Amino acid sequence: MANEVIFRHLESKGDLSDIEVYRSVGGYAALEKILREQTPAAELIDEIKSSGLRGRGGAGFPTGLKWSFIPRGLPCDIYLVCNADEGEPGTFKDREIMMRNPHQLIEGMAIGAYIIGATRGYNYIHGEIWETYEHMERMVQAATEAGFLGDNILGSDFSFHLFNHHGYGAYICGEETALLESLEGKKGQPRYKPPFPASHGLYSMPTTVNNVETFACVPYILQHGGDHFLELGKPNNGGTKLFSVSGHVKRPGNYEVPLGTPFTDLLDMAGGMRNGKKLKAVIPGGSSVPILPAEIMMELTMDYDAIGKAGSMLGAGSVIVMDESVCMVQALQRLSYFYYEESCGQCTPCREGTGWLHRVVKRIEEGDGKQEDLQLLVDVGNQIDGFTICALGAAAATPVRSFIQHFRSEFEAHIEGGKCPIPNCFLD
Amino acid sequence: MSEAMPNAAIVLSAEALAAIDYEVAKYPAGKQASAVMSALRIAQKEKGYLANETIEYVAAYLSIPAIRAFEVATFYNMYDLKPVGQNKLCLCTNLPCMLNGALKTAAELKKQLGIDFGETTADGEWTLKEGECFGACAAAPAIIVNNEKMFENITPDKVATFLQEVAEQNQNKPAAQSQSKESTNPPDKI
Numbered sequence: 127m128a129n130e131v132i133f134r135h136l137e138s139k140g141d142l143s144d145i146e147v148y149r150s151v152g153g154y155a156a157l158e159k160i161l162r163e164q165t166p167a168a169e170l171i172d173e174i175k176s177s178g179l180r181g182r183g184g185a186g187f188p189t190g191l192k193w194s195f196i197p198r199g200l201p202c203d204i205y206l207v208c209n210a211d212e213g214e215p216g217t218f219k220d221r222e223i224m225m226r227n228p229h230q231l232i233e234g235m236a237i238g239a240y241i242i243g244a245t246r247g248y249n250y251i252h253g254e255i256w257e258t259y260e261h262m263e264r265m266v267q268a269a270t271e272a273g274f275l276g277d278n279i280l281g282s283d284f285s286f287h288l289f290n291h292h293g294y295g296a297y298i299c300g301e302e303t304a305l306l307e308s309l310e311g312k313k314g315q316p317r318y319k320p321p322f323p324a325s326h327g328l329y330s331m332p333t334t335v336n337n338v339e340t341f342a343c344v345p346y347i348l349q350h351g352g353d354h355f356l357e358l359g360k361p362n363n364g365g366t367k368l369f370s371v372s373g374h375v376k377r378p379g380n381y382e383v384p385l386g387t388p389f390t391d392l393l394d395m396a397g398g399m400r401n402g403k404k405l406k407a408v409i410p411g412g413s414s415v416p417i418l419p420a421e422i423m424m425e426l427t428m429d430y431d432a433i434g435k436a437g438s439m440l441g442a443g444s445v446i447v448m449d450e451s452v453c454m455v456q457a458l459q460r461l462s463y464f465y466y467e468e469s470c471g472q473c474t475p476c477r478e479g480t481g482w483l484h485r486v487v488k489r490i491e492e493g494d495g496k497q498e499d500l501q502l503l504v505d506v507g508n509q510i511d512g513f514t515i516c517a518l519g520a521a522a523a524t525p526v527r528s529f530i531q532h533f534r535s536e537f538e539a540h541i542e543g544g545k546c547p548i549p550n551c552f553l554d
Numbered sequence: 555m556s557e558a559m560p561n562a563a564i565v566l567s568a569e570a571l572a573a574i575d576y577e578v579a580k581y582p583a584g585k586q587a588s589a590v591m592s593a594l595r596i597a598q599k600e601k602g603y604l605a606n607e608t609i610e611y612v613a614a615y616l617s618i619p620a621i622r623a624f625e626v627a628t629f630y631n632m633y634d635l636k637p638v639g640q641n642k643l644c645l646c647t648n649l650p651c652m653l654n655g656a657l658k659t660a661a662e663l664k665k666q667l668g669i670d671f672g673e674t675t676a677d678g679e680w681t682l683k684e685g686e687c688f689g690a691c692a693a694a695p696a697i698i699v700n701n702e703k704m705f706e707n708i709t710p711d712k713v714a715t716f717l718q719e720v721a722e723q724n725q726n727k728p729a730a731q732s733q734s735k736e737s738t739n740p741p742d743k744i
Contacts, residue, residue: 212689254688256702289580295632311587313629372650372691552657
């Protein structure tokens with residue numbers, strides 16, 4: 127049942143970036159049908175609601191519900207935005223979707239625009255993947271020339287213009303309101319919510335922001351029905367999901383499997399552990415979600431609810447696998463540096479707190495830590511989490527708390543021994 | 555938008571201005587500020603880095619206050635506010651890359667180039683930077699050259715071949731970065 131939605135046809139049919147190949151496997155048929163039959167938006171939203179599709183960017187918010195929030199019948203512009211600013215350590219699925227099945231994303235965005243009444247859309251692409259941006263520029267042009275984007279699409283009175291916007295290196299722009307600020311040509315600093323983008327988004331107009339994978343699921347759902355998509359996964363966790371498996375596995379990469387697939391199956395697909403080493407820990411949803419030790423992970427199924435119950439989050443499905451050789455303190459030190467480096471500086475608890483977290487973890491790693499540092503780290507984390515405009519603050523505190531919770535003895539060994547017990551574990 | 559340009563010496567080529575106009579056209583009328591990120595990228599590619607005068611020029615071209623362009627240029631980390639080498643290498647060392655030997659790759663790059671992160675070789679050929687997640691963790695360790703070309707799976711044993719390939723590629727297209735050598739600021743340590 128792998129490769130059912132996003133990567134279907136990929137192996138059998140060749141290059142789906144060729145619009146004719148995409149059309150030959152039923153591509154753009156969902157959009158054509160909707161425009162031909164002028165399907166009411168409410169009907170399409172109901173279909174998406176019934177599919178159980180939840181936002182694939184990390185938050186897992188139900189997509190149909192999100193689209194129903196856009197006010198209708200207002201005399202103003204409505205915008206549709208795709209969040210392709212994929213920079214969460216461990217996440218690399220959107221790049222692959224855009225490179226290997228770009229028209230499914232474009233078709234999903236065009237359908238989304240039809241549903242919410244948008245006439246303009248932007249695809250905000252991560253700065254570091256220039257080649258993907260250039261690829262999407264060509265793909266949008268091809269879709270426009272084929273009549274699937276632009277004015278009066280396929281002879282209907284629906285018009286939708288899609289543009290790619292290239293980021294330039296800021297993790298925070300993956301946060302949707304920071305992304306909107308950035309699209310307006312500003313620093314990517316998150317906005318207070320409310321008001322939410324559904325009422326005040328891009329240029330203060332109603333806007334919906336969805337992830338690449340979310341949009342790419344939509345044509346499939348409308349072609350095969352919401353119930354069918356739901357049944358691919360499990361209740362409340364509809365469909366398949368791309369899992370980006372990185373770290374100490376033999377075959378790192380993206381694997382599309384039904385939600386609810388056991389972690390052990392996913393690990394097998396990725397070739398299992400490299401060099402015969404034992405699994406030590408997994409970050410199941412990208413660097414911002416709590417780490418889980420091997421013994422918990424091996425019992426889990428990969429879906430929003432099961433991972434949530436185990437005390438972590440599915441996030442964007444970014445599975446970072448670590449073997450027994452990893453020094454958890456050094457791993458945490460690198461993640462803490464990331465949040466310190468990428469804090470936008472707007473909220474004092476995050477701007478100052480992320481620096482504290484990094485400096486204290488670093489001194490523990492270097493053998494200069496004190497016993498009270500562990501409590502200090504937890505305290506600083508608690509003073510960031512919940513006191514910032516956006517979720518980056520909580521994201522910085524989460525690894526610190528969960529690494530200490532599950533691997534406390536390693537931190538204590540660093541402090542008591544006055545040095546790292548596995549020095550240079552990333553250099554040998 | 556050509557009137558009252560602040561510094562004629564900074565003027566961008568007709569190709570660069572056409573590329574900026576193409577970006578401006580992506581946004582609704584009056585929202586040309588949205589194109590500032592692309593405009594700065596285009597200017598940086600032509601000039602090698604973003605001097606203050608270049609940023610001011612871009613702002614004037616887009617009819618936005620200069621401070622708006624400065625805010626953007628200083629916020630996003632792919633903009634270079636000082637001259638960089640002909641080949642700017644940005645190595646991701648974040649956790650997934652680190653698990654796959656990025657620190658060893660870093661050590662090898664530093665050894666072969668004789669510079670640390672954030673430095674440029676004395677001959678102005680190479681700059682080495684430490685990057686944050688590129689979204690390519692299955693390709694770890696990953697390196698981006700001159701903000702555009704990503705090289706994947708650069709393990710320490712591949713560093714020498716990688717450097718040679720980059721050097722050869724950029725010899726074939728010498729035009730882009732030549733301005734940085736004309737700069738009055740020596741492209742030394744940044």
